[in-house]
């Protein structure tokens with residue numbers, strides 16, 4: 287791992303669908319699983335191939351390593367045995383533990399973020415409204431994307447200003 291050039295973290299990269307360059311040279315991509323291309327019932331692939339398999343609640347990086355962190359965790363409640371294409375591609379939220387999971391992941395992303403670094407948190411209000419999410423993470427974003435049409439997806443932006 288190159289300390290000097292890898293200053294961006296994608297903390298749960300999935301299939302890297304949101305990336306223009308899916309192999310950005312300054313980025314470390316992590317996820318807690320690895321899946322092969324084409325596993326979704328004959329549909330065009332959805333490969334999950336992180337640089338490291340890691341839990342976002344327990345990041346194996348030093349404090350303040352990254353200048354920019356993306357956090358796009360699962361946002362839909364589903365049972366362990368749910369094998370829908372959506373859940374296979376994007377993961378699931380556990381109804382019992384989601385608050386600890388999301389707060390734990392957010393706190394770790396914050397810990398590895400450098401002073402004056404930026405955290406971008408993508409969230410879809412499928413099951414949990416933004417207001418509740420902010421109560422859980424206990425940190426107020428600077429801005430969010432405004433809702434357009436029927437989209438439930440929001441981009442929240444935070445900066446780490448040292449005390």
Ligand SMILES: C[S@@+](CC[C@H](N)C(=O)[O-])C[C@H]1O[C@@H](n2cnc3c(N)ncnc32)[C@H](O)[C@@H]1O
Pocket residue numbers: 297298299300301302303304305316317318319334340341342343358359360361375376377378
């Ligand atoms: C909404 S998807 C990310 C989509 C991705 N941003 C994209 O552009 O395709 C959420 C991802 O979080 C991963 N994930 C769930 N729990 C995790 C954990 N504890 N640690 C790391 N990744 C996790 C899932 O495997 C899933 O790939």
